[in-house]
Amino acid sequence: MLRALIVSNIVLWLLVLGLAAVILALVRQIGVLHERMGPAGALLLKRGLKVGEPVPAMALTDLGGHSLTIGAPSDRGRSTLLVFLSPTCPVCKVLLPVLKSSRADESAWLELILASDGSEDEHRNFVAANGLREIPYVLSSELGMSFQVERLPFAAIIDEHGILRARGLINSREHLESLFEAKRLGVASLQEYLESGANLHPKL
Numbered sequence: 001m002l003r004a005l006i007v008s009n010i011v012l013w014l015l016v017l018g019l020a021a022v023i024l025a026l027v028r029q030i031g032v033l034h035e036r037m038g039p040a041g042a043l044l045l046k047r048g049l050k051v052g053e054p055v056p057a058m059a060l061t062d063l064g065g066h067s068l069t070i071g072a073p074s075d076r077g078r079s080t081l082l083v084f085l086s087p088t089c090p091v092c093k094v095l096l097p098v099l100k101s102s103r104a105d106e107s108a109w110l111e112l113i114l115a116s117d118g119s120e121d122e123h124r125n126f127v128a129a130n131g132l133r134e135i136p137y138v139l140s141s142e143l144g145m146s147f148q149v150e151r152l153p154f155a156a157i158i159d160e161h162g163i164l165r166a167r168g169l170i171n172s173r174e175h176l177e178s179l180f181e182a183k184r185l186g187v188a189s190l191q192e193y194l195e196s197g198a199n200l201h202p203k204l
Helices: 003-039 090-105 120-129 140-145 172-186 188-202
Strands: 058-061 067-070 079-084 110-117 137-139 154-158 166-171
Touching: 058 140, 067 110, 079 090, 079 137, 090 110, 090 172, 137 140, 154 172, 166 172
Parallel strands: 079 110, 110 137
Antiparallel strands: 058 067, 079 154, 154 166
16 A cells, blocks of 8 residues: 555656646747747738838818828927728727827827728718717828728828838737837838848857
């Protein structure tokens, strides 16, 4: 009886040690994968205006009847976050709280404008249902064509001089903040910055 107990304890300890070794190996592998993947940024599309190019000035009127110009130098010295969305886009609706909080957090240097096209009544209902009355909301198919918007939600940052500084598809707060970081770093995308850093420090 005593021998069976001793043997069972030894087997149990061997199993525990084996399991611990497996967990350590998995943790190490996860760390390696995380390091290789890097932070996920907004998806930069090849079509449309290129980062660093001036945005063609376009005079528009939002749903509230206010006139605004996208692409012109800002009188207030602020950049513009232009976000294309749609009332029928599920991801766009999920992203609205992120846009609202970012608008408040980055108000010192950034202004938010929402853009789309289609039925005005549909968009007015969308604005009312989601509490977007305080945010400029424009309907213009020409604006979407100028940025070659094919998928939503799509965002672009235009600096205070009317120059495109960042753009891409955004599906999360992380994607949106990667555009802010790309503008700060002066690169087209966060991925471009990471790749350039990797090229500067090649593996031996």
